[in-house]
Amino acid sequence: MDLLKYFIEIDLDSINVNANAGNTITHIPTTIEVKFDFIGDYENFNLLKEFEKDKTCVITEITYFESNDKIIKCNGILYNPNKISEFKSIEYVNIEYNKNYVILNHFPIPKYSFKYIDSEVGCSECGSKFNFSELEAEEYDFDGEDYYDTTTKCPKCNTWDCCEIEYETIKNALIRLNTNIIK
């Protein structure tokens, strides 16, 4: 049988320049830790102690000043984010947010992202017509360029290599796009 051949074009409207191109690390936010510090009078400090009593916060460090026994300094962690605004209303309290991350290592993010046009292709074996997206094509990363294997399996009769697909390269699509983003 003669293998049917198709050329799959890139959808020019789908081309985007990736802002993080070349990056191999992504920070994934996990939790937010809310720390506070306080330097003020005992009246406001006692309000903090009230929050600690109902477990909204915990005071981790207290500094007493011998030279000025009207002032007290402390640090702590705020546990209940629903009470942040209430907590902030205490005078002399400063809040600091620390975002915790998980670092994910990966292959460099390609310069462009894009989609292929889901055009119609067909099976050389059974003659069925179907959309390109119904094929089980596999994607590889080859020297930083996206590369698609032309191994294709017919979704109707399950024949492997049921047709031959040629994929447009991003380079070619950029030429078609004829813009000054070409380098």
Ligand SMILES: [Zn+2]
């Ligand atoms: Zn088929």
